[in-house]
Amino acid sequence: MAKNITPKEQNYSQWYLDVIRAAEMADYAPVRGCMVIRPTGYAIWEMIQKHFDDAFKETGHVNASFPLLIPQSFLSKEAEHVEGFAPECAVVTHAGGEELEEPLIVRPTSETVIGHMYSKWVQSWRDLPILINQWANVMRWEKRPRLFLRTSEFLWQEGHTAHATKEEAVEETLRMLEVYRRIMTEYLALPVLEGEKTEGERFPGADSTYTCEAMMSDKKALQAGTSHFLGQNFAKAFDIQFQNKDGAMEYAYTTSWGVSTRLIGALIMTHSDNDGLVLPPRIAPVKCVIVPISTDDAKIESALLPKAEELRAQLNAALGGRCVNIDKQFHMRPGDRFFSHLQKGVPLRIELGEKEYAAEKLRVVRRDTGEKLDIAWSEAASAIPALLDEIQQNLYNRALQFRIANTHKAGSLEEFKKVLEEKGGFIEVFFAGSKEDEQAIKEATGATPRCFPFAHSEERGKCFYTGKENARKAIFAKSY
Incomplete structure (x- = not known):
């Protein structure tokens, strides 16, 4: 058990923060409720972003960018929406040394400004559907912040679509929920439950909200992602009208859907342990780290490092990316080097010492179970990917069984x-x-x-x- 991490059984909240600190994932910003995402944490977000973005594009969506600042009057156009978000809004009243004629809202979400733009872009049924996604930061003034889970500013994606019929919009809402479920299950190893939100939990201004719910290791629920059927509510508020095939004017049906950096919190609380971060291989920026070990600098330079470079190239080719690192922290003791990668959640540690070099083998250590295996150099390119798949499946199965046992x-x-x-x-x-x-x-x-x-x-x-x-x-x- 790591000395720098409070056991989760003793204080779960402190354990969570200790894991983040030990893995160097994030830190508190000078503004209360905000955070700095450090390179380790941001690399995980980039992996999450990549898998979701690829899935969005496969389903015909395109990315765009909308303004950070929204006229205050926009929020007032949809009564339920403004009521739901007003307590969380940050408001800009001065700019350029002068008081603004109309206050501006730092976006808590973008339905209003995107609805305004869609009203300009949509005239005919031929203009529909519009399938747009935005990767952005948003602000919701958080009274009880917690890194990744609830911060005043956070990163997310928000999809916004407009359709000619209710049936198309409902189909889109559920399609994107299924995309969320698939990526969360297959890549983040989160066994989420899909379902519809109750009236009291519905997104402000939506006709219906659908969700992916996950169970954390303290048995609490976390809303991992939501997809909203907005009906014609925002279309009527922002006059998104189109001429149908019969020449009559109709209001469009719209949807919105989003996931955020709270998924990093979900990864931590689902898979990690009292030694630190545990990451599913498919979402881990570094899937394997090769650790050359010797007290002889000459052997490191002449034999171990060249072999490590060769193995890295082979494994990167087998795994399809730059996801294998070589540890060159030779100023540290081997145990400390091992521990640094363990705390950052690297799924596999590959030890290459003088004995392994002489035997043409690798000592491989799994992060999820601690199991140690010896793998021949000649088998590494096939054995390592298979082992990573095994770890991925084990983490999912372990989380699923935990949820079942605690339902x-x-x-x-x-x-x-x-x-x-x-x-x-x-x-x-x-x-x-x-x-x-x-x-x-x-x-x-x-x-x-x-x-x-x-x-x-x-x-x-x-x-x-x-x-x-x-x-x-x-x-x-x-x-x-």
């Missing part, structure tokens, strides 16, 4: 409270309450409805809170 059922509020207090985790219930009921449950227990899972969409029963029949199956949990 419970409750049929009444009393049972709900008992399970939440004694076991925690996800609680499956039938629920048919209002948003006022959701608030009352939250105040009484601290838990909120995470979603109506698609996996249980056909199930109906008696609401655990109101007693109403024909209620849908829902997941409740305490959450981040």
Whole structure:
């Protein structure tokens, strides 16, 4: 167990911050609630960004950039939207040494300004659909910040689309939710639950919101990504009208969807341990590190480093990228060198000492299990990729089994409270309450409805809170 990391069983919040600090992922900025993402953390974000961006482009979306500042009047055009975001907004009232005629909002999200632009770009059904994504920073003034999970400024992507029909827009909303699920599952090894948000958890101004919910290792839920069917609400607010094939004017149907740097927090809290960061290989910027070891500088220069360079080239070719590093921290003891890569979550450590060199072998150590393996040089190009795939699958399976083991059922509020207090985790219930009921449950227990899972969409029963029949199956949990 690492001395510089508080055990998660002792203080989970401090453990989380210690892992970030030890891995040199982020630091606090001078402005309260903001963070600096350090190179290790940003490299992980670049990997996340790459996989999502590739998936967006495969589904026909293109990237664009919209302004950081939004006229305050724009937010007022959609009443529910402004009510939902007003408490979190940062407002610019002065610029250039003068007071502005109209205050400007530092974007908390971009539905309003993008709706304004779409109203200029859309005249005919031939102009639809519009499928645009933006990679950007946004600001939501956070009262209780936590690195990556909740910061006043954070990085994200926000997709915004406009369609001629409701059916197309709903299909788009669910298509992008599935893209989220696939990338989270296949690359981040997060076994997320897809479902629809309740009325009280719905995005302000949306007709319906869909979500991917993940369970962290402290059994709390984290909303990993959301996709919103906005209906015609923003189209009417911003006059996004088009002439249909019959010549009549109609309002477009719009969607929005987003994931953010909180996914890095999800990775930390799902996979990491008391020694530090653990990363799934497919999202790890450095998948393997080769560590040449010798007390003889001449042997390092003449034999070990050249062989390490040769192996790096072979492995990079096999893995399809620049993802293998060579550790040249020869001023440090081998144990300290090993530990530095362990704390940064490198999936595989490859040791190349004099004994390994003489035997034409490599000592390979897995980050997920600590298992040590000897692999012949001649087999490395095939064995290492296979081992990384095995680690990826193990991390996913481990997280999935944890979620399954910590998902419970409750049929009444009393049972709900008992399970939440004694076991925690996800609680499956039938629920048919209002948003006022959701608030009352939250105040009484601290838990909120995470979603109506698609996996249980056909199930109906008696609401655990109101007693109403024909209620849908829902997941409740305490959450981040």
